[in-house]
Amino acid sequence: MITADIRELFPILKQEVNGHPLVYLDSAATSQKPIQVIEALKHYYEWDNANVHRGVHTLGSRATDAYEGARAKVAKFIGAASEQEIIFTRGTTTAINIVASSFAQSVLREGDEIVLTPMEHHSNLIPWQQAAKKSGAVLKYIPLQPDGSILLADVENTITDRTKIVSVVYVSNVLGVINPVKEIAQIAHKHGAKIMVDGAQSTPHMKVNVQDLDCDFYALSGHKMCGPTGIGALYGKKSLLNNMEPVEFGGEMIDHVDLYESTWKELPWKFEGGTPMIAGAVGLGAAIDFLTEVGMDNIYKHDVQLTNYALDRMMHIEDLSIYGPTTNRAGLVTFNLGDVHPHDVATVLDSMGIAIRAGHHCCQPLMRWLEVSSTARASFYLYNTEDDVDRLVMALQKTKEYFGDAIG
Template sequence: MDINTIRTDFPILNQEVNGNPLIYLDTSATSQSPSQVIDAMNDYYKDYNSNVHRGVHTLGTKATDAYEQARMKVRGFINAQRYEEIVFTRGTTSAINLVARSFGEENVSEGDDIVVTEMEHHANIVPWQELAKRKNANLVFIPLEADGTIKLENVEAVMTDRTKIVAITHVSNVLGTINDIGSIAEIAHRHGAYIAVDGAQAVPHMSVDVQAMDVDFYAFSGHKMLGPTGIGVLYGKAELLDKMEPIEYGGDMIDFVDLRESTWTDLPVKFEAGTPMIAEAIGLSAAIDYINQVGADEILRYEQELVKYAYDKMAQIEGMEMYGPKEERAGLITFNLEGVHPHDLATALDTDGVAVRAGHHCAQPLMKFLEVSSTARASFYLYNTKDEIDYFIDSLERTKEFFTHEF
């Protein structure tokens, strides 16, 4: 992997922020896009901007082909069995809500259990909270270890014959924990439950095989994997999606409309009411091409090299507290620096051109578990370098000195 060549593909990196070179360490919130993705979307708007699945004219046919080719590319990228199992959504959040509103509504009853964890993003807690309220069901939490990991025996311990859905993240956006989804899916299925996985922080950074893991649903977003905002993917096993009712109605998802009754078209368009995210799907397709060209395994190897390098250097800073497992973690580090509020820290780093995230990271239950109100987070991707990490560490040291120095 030639990092210098890769960095030339990302035009946004060639700028200064507050008079300093941009050091972008906020990929877990939104990744940057290479020129190949930007150009693919521009080409659509310049050359064949048209709606899909409607007209038979040349532009409409070309747009439809590109849109459906994107779906096929996603299918191969996560190794889904059929293209009908790939539903385009606005993002991970809308994909999870679709599962909760449709599948959950039909399959969860009063007294049933919905199993989640305290490490979930709000997008993978709130929809299940609301479903539990509507159905008078129970939310059950898998206990976390002190380092933010999950023991499989604890997964087993919370499962009963009342468990209907296990909703869990593949990779924590705060802790960097990589959960053993395949084993958790096996436990869920053994108890007659289904598993829905938030893969937003996993798909951009490692190989994901939904068939090998045997998950029932898997959701992720384009903007975290070099693609555009406004598009995501819901993978669902075809036999489950086929039985689910749509939660949005209108153009494209219709088969036949009478004055008082309507029927729905086949998968996956049944869940894609209205004009879909055409340019965004084309951009996502280009992002997958880019990731495939570099290699998902190579991206993971490089990120883990970066995160270990950063972790070891950050551990040498007095007053530094880092959260999550030390070993086998994803490419992010969430931390607090004694004597410096995370928002002040992020503001100070920004004056040096370093972009990090500060706040509760849409994970307030996890903040409560960690006994903090907020944290800072540095997240890495294939376009970051060790030199950038060195600059980040120097900026942290300057920030600490400024806020803790006794005048």
């Protein structure tokens, strides 16, 4: 397990909530930020704040170096072949929308297929619905097993020679399942399709190498991996990005502008119109430095051990339903407590200083597949401990007592 010293680097965890020490179990929604990231943001605004790629003055040069330095860190962190393959975005949602708007428009024709799974976050579902409506393409879904996992045989049966795009989540934000994206990519490529991977939940918790996965596009969000909100990245193979049209037009992304025609800058800047999220990129770079120092293998091992501990403890709570596989899953547990609404469970837990998520988790189709309207979710990260899990279990037992007849 990661040492308790890690917790000391997260100032927000030192507070009390409703008279109890905070237990933060909502990292799948957004992670907390270590002091290194907070200080990086503070230093940028105090010393280097200027626009990038424009001014030749000292502050502008320092800001540009910091911004482009962060791009280099992202490229190395996920194993991209080139920094030109990294496009800074507002997050995973924006990254997927770029691919669904630009790449999809160039390749999709009526009758073509877009293959997804029923476990997709709305951010990796709605953009493809819109792309299908505009092009006349057909949406197809890889079926799920009873525990929410995917069989490669079903992938083989779903993807055909009419499939142009496959877009799948690496780690489900509800089920915790880790999908075999490398093998899915192989099947997609065998049929001439391209694959987009939603890496919002995988990038913070495990070592990622996009070249090894051989995915064509990969999206991530900084705020889920100890970085600031409002910053993320799209990885795309250079050959694909070069042939894609920008989706935002204006300053910074242009090469030459005439009264009636314009041309675009080279990668990656043709996709980064306007003043970019400079401070966010700086903070993301600091977060990557922090995660690299801790070690992604160490983080993954910690998350797996803590999740297994939580599953073992929570399975003994009577009338508690747990969703997702018992093995090969990432650091979260999604559950329902009898007939008590998840919002009520979360409210009672909050009164005891424990922060969890409750609702449909931006996965309404998956909720219907699970035959529930909503669920509660406890998600873990490198700063959580077995003591946090013990407090969660104790609080759930008290919640059972509080609601009494509503359980069972």
